[in-house]
Amino acid sequence: MSGSQNEAVTGPDSVVIAARDLTKRYGNANAVDAISFDIFRGEVFGLLGPNGAGKTTTILMMLGLTDISLGKVNVLGFDPARSPLEVKRRVGYLPDSVGFYEHLTAVENLSYTARLMGLSRSERTRRIEDALERVRLADVAHKRVATFSHGMRQRLGIAEIIVKRAEIAILDEPTSGLDPQATLEFLGLIGELRAEGITVLLSSHLLDQVQRVCDRVALFQAGRIVMMGSVADLAAQVLGAGFVVEVEAEGAGIARRLAAIPGVTNVETLATDRFRMTADRDVRPEAARAVVAADGSLRRLSVDEPSLEAIYARYFQIRPEGRTLDAA
Amino acid sequence: MRREGSPFSGLGTVFVKELADNLSSARMLVLELLIVLTALAALYGAIDNLRQSTAEDPFLLLRLFTVAREPLPSFVAILGFLIPLMAIGLGFDAINSEHNRRTLSRILAQPIYRDALLMGKYLAGLATLAVSLAALWLMVIGLGLIFLGVPPGGEEVARSLAFLVIAIFYAGVWLSLAMLLSIVFRSPATAALVALGVWLFLTVLWPMLAPAFAQVIAPPDPRYAALGIETPDTAIWSQILMRISPNDIFAEAMTAVLSPTTRTLGPVFLEQLRGALMGTPLPFAEVS
Structure with a gap:
């Protein structure tokens, strides 16, 4: 009408x-x-x-x-x-x-x-x-x-x-x-x-x-x-900066070399041969190069996609109490 | 706020689908079987009775509906019981079963208003009842013709047609009540139970309660009691209260239509009998 x-x-x-x-x-x-x-x-x-x-x-x-x-x-x-x-x-x-x-x-x-x-x-x-x-x-x-x-x-x-x-x-x-x-x-x-x-x-x-x-x-x-x-936006909003890359490699001084890659904000050493790095982009190629340059043997290289599940869980953990939980 | 579009769009489609469902359902078969068997039994008694007694009666065909022989009640009395049962049987799960089967929201997401769904279902139920009642009516008339061998007069046909229309209307009243309950209650069992409860209350308990209430509203006058007759006010109140029950209205309508000698349904005053020829039938045109 x-x-x-x-x-x-x-x-x-x-x-x-x-x-x-x-x-x-x-x-x-x-x-x-x-x-x-x-x-x-x-x-x-x-x-x-x-x-x-x-x-x-x-x-x-x-x-x-x-x-x-x-x-x-x-x-x-x-x-x-x-x-x-x-x-x-x-x-x-x-x-x-x-x-x-x-x-x-x-x-x-x-x-x-x-x-x-x-x-x-x-x-x-x-x-x-x-x-x-x-x-x-x-x-x-x-x-x-x-x-x-x-x-x-x-x-x-x-x-x-x-x-x-x-x-x-x-x-x-x-x-x-x-x-x-x-x-x-x-x-x-x-x-x-x-x-x-x-x-x-x-x-x-x-x-x-x-x-x-x-x-x-x-x-x-x-x-x-x-x-x-979009899921990526929400991830950035809730989970903070983007990419988490896990590296499994043997060799000396790998953690140091990984931390030197531009864009990497943090490197955690999970075990003697396992490292988790947080970066603002996908740094897998650089990480591989760094390991090879250190003469290490690269066994695994993986990236965590930002998952809605994580966003959701994090969001509903954070909000009801009004306080931020530490990242695991 | 006015909504746009016709509330009747889709009505025909719903009607056709529901009618097909009704007519092919096992429940309908059982109900029809029940009604036919009971009608046959009642008619058998009536025909037997009529053959022996009245050869002179000008309304022989109508007697078929109303004459009772122990232990069977008259055909009309049986219908008074069976029609509500049929209607409740058709209507008690009309809406809630659709809700429970999860088809309701899918159908309502089509471009129709819920009015069309309700109306279509109601009309389909009413049509189903009308078809079976019409079949029953034809059967009674037909059997009457065969066994009594007296062709019906125009007046008799008119009166028995009025009977059919009233019976369908009566069925419609109970069908609408049953459908209302199927909307109110989520569970079909609850809806059926409540519908049957209402029916039992109105047919069995109310006729006992109504006179009692009438006596409270208009206390009986001892002078009338001394004469052994009912106080007019009390009687009138009693009748008004009784008419709350559709069953009572149906019975009254049946008396008026099928017993041509009926002049009034309530108490009779002497004034009203002036000029009346006792025992003569009232023309059909005067019945209403």
Whole structure:
């Protein structure tokens, strides 16, 4: 309808979801407390945090499935509180442990939601066939969902989003309870969605998976976003300067030579032949050269990628008590 | 704040899917079997009774619905019990089972309002009940024709059609209550139990409690008691209170529609009987 209806934030074209001071109040408690964020077209954005931190409530508000107490959110130019149908037509949602009608087949389940989308019969058949092919469920298309494993159901959920041709896919805890093989397959599917230019919102508490697929993450705690940015940014923010290189080598005076490499801020001697160096960049080539120059025998050279797990653990260790713990 | 878009979009799709689910469910089969068997038993008694007694009755077909023979109650009385059971059976897990199977949020993430889902489910349940009640109605009329051999008059058909409409409406009342409870309670078992509790209260306990409450509100006058009749005020209050129960309203509606000699459902005053021909049927047009 008229433009005045969309009072919500309208950002540049590449912003697909813009939230400003989004708040959800249950009684006196704020489940979501004045959060603001922008999500850009084509990125994979991770919402992470402990259970009950407000991730699912945020998602429900974006879909217009629960009322917004305060603030605004704008999804693809629509206000979900006003035009939830327009939003839901363009956004695919895979809820936490998604369910399907057990007595119906995969095709029948998808066909029901496709009919709710208002697709014509021929369009439905074509899209469903195509989607099941893509999530590798084509051979069980006419089996009842009751016989499906958890992983197959999650893939069927992705198929539903593909059938919908959603511009944004919101996945709530999609990989919890999946076995490693199914998880890998599922993360592969998320990669495929992204390659097609679909914006993916992924909520999870499984950190290494979030790290593997997300471009940016927002860290939720007690209804607030306490940190937001790429994993590398967060690492720099929480863990301090970047690269930790471990060297295992035998030889005299290695520690001294390693410390002399430019960019190295600290060298720890863990054992007579093991050293850990902290640097502001990847110093492995220089470290190798230093060991060889010292006539030592280099046995191992490894670099620790900044891990979300470490960031997360560190962050939630530091904040509640308000004091910094010593680095291990 | 007004929301945009039609609350009815998707209604038809939900209706068709739910209707298909209902009609193919095992639960429906059991309920239909139950209702058909009980109806047959009741009709058998009625037909047996009618054959012996009344050849002159102008409303023979309607008697089929209302005549009872010990130990079986009349067909209408049985329906008064069975319709709520059918409706509760169809509605008690309408929403909470979707929630428990985790299909609810997936469906609501499609471009429909929850109104469409609720309405679609309700209409599908009502259609299911209407289909089985219509089948039952046809069966009763058909059996009546075969065994009694008397063609029904226009008035009788009109009255029995009114019976069908009222029965469907009555089913709708219980279906909506059952669906409401399925929204309020997460567990289908709790919802079913509460629905049955409400039903039992309104059909068994309320008819006993209503007169008692009526006597509190309008104490009986000893002068009327001395004459051995009920105090009019008390009787009126009692009737008003009784009508809280849908079961009572159904029974009253059935009496009005199926017993053509009925003139009033409440206490009769002499004033109202002036000019009345006792024992003659009231035309159908006057019933309402």
